[in-house]
Amino acid sequence: MELLNNILEYLGLFFVLLGSIFLFLGALGIYRMPDIYDRLQAGTKASTLGAMSVALGVGLMQPDWLIKLIVIILFIGISNPLSSHALARASYHSGIVPFFKNKIDAYENVVKKEKKKH
């Protein structure tokens, strides 16, 4: 029993460390990237994974809280990508041009089709 608790605690510490590394990378990405799309990419992906693994690590260290933390992980998993998607879509529609604009803009045609429908 003692051994199991020790293993769970070290596993939890590992997950918290992993999560904090990912959160740091997300913050670095927000600081380093040039425009909103890259910042959303770096910030949200890294911080979603970081927050989820920090919650999982805390849950492994304190097994009483595990069910609540799993609910929180599911909530983060649904809401965080959704919000970043909505932000990116809104900034495209309000006319922000990507910093590294390639020749190919696949979303442009979709927007034109949607406008024709309405």
Next chain:
Amino acid sequence: MSMILFLIVMVIIILAAAIYAILQKDLLYAVLATGVISVILSIFFYLLQAPDVAITEAAIGIALTTIIFIITIRNTTRDEDEYTDNHVEKFSKKK
């Protein structure tokens, strides 16, 4: 020690956001700065062992007040100077 450092950083962020909200001419950014103040205030209320007030601040201060201000900005003007200029023009025309 680390707790005190955390609190000092939080207080500095609150003050910076408040001054930014006053000085900013673009009203949308000012509203978002007040939202940042609410986020940190709700953390403070939780740390000061007032979870009831923390929940209120989180729901009303962060979500509802910010959204109501943003809807108002959508229906009026986003720039502070534009609004005052328009009113000065109207006022001078009447005279």
Next chain:
Amino acid sequence: MLKKYIIFALIAVLGFYLASTFKAIPFGANRLGDLNNPETVSAFYLQKSPEDLHVANTITAIVVNFRGFDTLGEVTVLFLAVTGLMSILYRKEEEETEERLAIPSSSLVRTGAKILFPLILVLGIYVFVHGHLTPGGGFQGGAIIATGFLLMLITYKTFYTNHNVMTWLESIAGLGFVAAGLYGLIVYGSFLQNTAWTGNLNDLISGGLIPLIYIFIGIKVGTELTSVLDTLLNIKPRKK
């Protein structure tokens, strides 16, 4: 010139009284007093709310029972504010021809909102039903419910709150609060007096009238804030 001196004198007098007032407040000192001495107010609340009222959350006991009349006033203030706003901004549905959203939201956002909306509603209802056991209460739960409706309002173009249902819910909740107060007045002789039966500590149905009043407050605040958001969102955006 004389005006300036009078103003300075006034400021000096006011400043003196303000400074002497602040001097009397013991900043940083323990103002709770001795918690074992039942003559202090805080000790009275901390002892009475678990023992007599069987309410685990002392703040709820203070807000709804000991200071229940103040809460009725707060609810009235919110009601009057919402009434004023609606009387200025409300328009009938036949006149609404404009679009609430500038661009329609994507199917990803719509599906996600559909998943999150019931979860947020359940959280809000939990917060105000468990107001006497855990932190939270009517105002907090109502605000959370309003954020859930806000999510649907800004995601779906066709999502409308039924105005009649909202009006009835809001009126019944307000009447229920006053009726609970009048029950205490008629049976026990003072307004908002709690019932004699208060159940056991930490039970869901305990505390007499307190959970009932908090449920009424939660429904009232939720419907009022939702109707404010609905009305504000239906205004035509200014043409740029």
